[in-house]
Amino acid sequence: MSLTGPYEHLPLANGDIAPVHIRVDGRAKRISLKVEKIGGLVTLTAPSEAKLPEARRFMSKRTRWIAERRAEAHEITPFEPGSVVPFLGRMRRIVQDKSAKDPLVVFGDQILVGGPGSSVKSAIYRFFKAEALRRLIASTSKYAAKSGVTVKRVSIRDAKTRWGSCSADGRLSFSWRLVMAPEHVLDYVAAHEVAHLQHMNHSPEYWTHLAGLFPEFKVAESWLKENGPSLRSYG
Ligand SMILES: [Zn+2]
Known part of the structure; x- marks a missing residue:
């Protein structure tokens, strides 16, 4: 209870x-x-x-x-006009322009949220999640083709502790917050989970296989270790 x-x-x-x-x-x-x-x-x-x-x-x-x-503790930076938040590893300011036609455009150092009616917060959540999913589908299919495995399904979540996970039958799930990290970090997590489709563990064989798919994995791992927790402080 x-x-x-x-x-x-x-x-x-x-x-x-x-x-x-x-x-x-x-x-x-x-x-x-x-x-x-x-x-x-x-x-x-x-x-x-x-x-x-x-x-x-x-x-x-x-x-x-x-x-x-x-x-x-990290303070929470809300998705609202004036906040500066990361997208693909670069800090960008959220700007609202109700007269703009496009619901959301990333332009240089700005995230421009337009269109009447929708809240800035939900527009950014929607865009970040859709963009994370699109990029993770592309990235996992690239690594799956490279290693000759089949990915059954890619989904996104907001897991508290894990960046990605996979099931033995080929379903992969990822944190949408990876879209805030540099592209190579998102790619690394995709490769990491695809590599688990051949080795469901972190054995030496697993790391050798992963290094074949993503040679510079140590750089991405240490980026995540150092900066990953801060990605959970936005929204
Ligand atoms: Zn793993």
């Missing part, structure tokens, strides 16, 4: 007020406290209603820790 309560506001010593999501989860083994790496939302979990007072005491003793985690 999982009860979701409203948000509470926890004042911290540094003057910050942290929004706290308090939840009761019957499957939780113990009281736990978590601070999201993106946005800094605090979640306090208690295994039962009866444990809530204890959970609150637990949290109130850890306000300094919460403040530290929140200071390290």
Whole structure:
């Protein structure tokens, strides 16, 4: 059982007020406290209603820790006019022009959102997801042809931790947020998943096979390790 309560506001010593999501989860083994790496939302979990007072005491003793985690968290940059967000590895400013005919055009350092009626946020979400899917379909079919395997289906998601995944029967799924990364990084993740269609593991044979498909994979891997988490801070 999982009860979701409203948000509470926890004042911290540094003057910050942290929004706290308090939840009761019957499957939780113990009281736990978590601070999201993106946005800094605090979640306090208690295994039962009866444990809530204890959970609150637990949290109130850890306000300094919460403040530290929140200071390290990435702030969320919303998809709205004036925000600067990455697309294909380049930072671009979102500009709204209601008189423009095209719903969305990427032009140099700008993402121009036009057309009346639709919100900027949903227009960008729609465009980024469609563009991610289009590029990932092209990229996976290129690597599938190169390695002689068949990709059954490509889909996009907004997974919290994984950039891509694959099933043994040839269905691949990817995070649409890859469209914000440089093109070679998106290509790398496509090649990485296609290579799993031959080796469903990360064995030495797998990496040898991947290196044949995508020789410069280490550069892309380290880009993702360093910059990947920040891609989750937009929207
Ligand atoms: Zn893998």
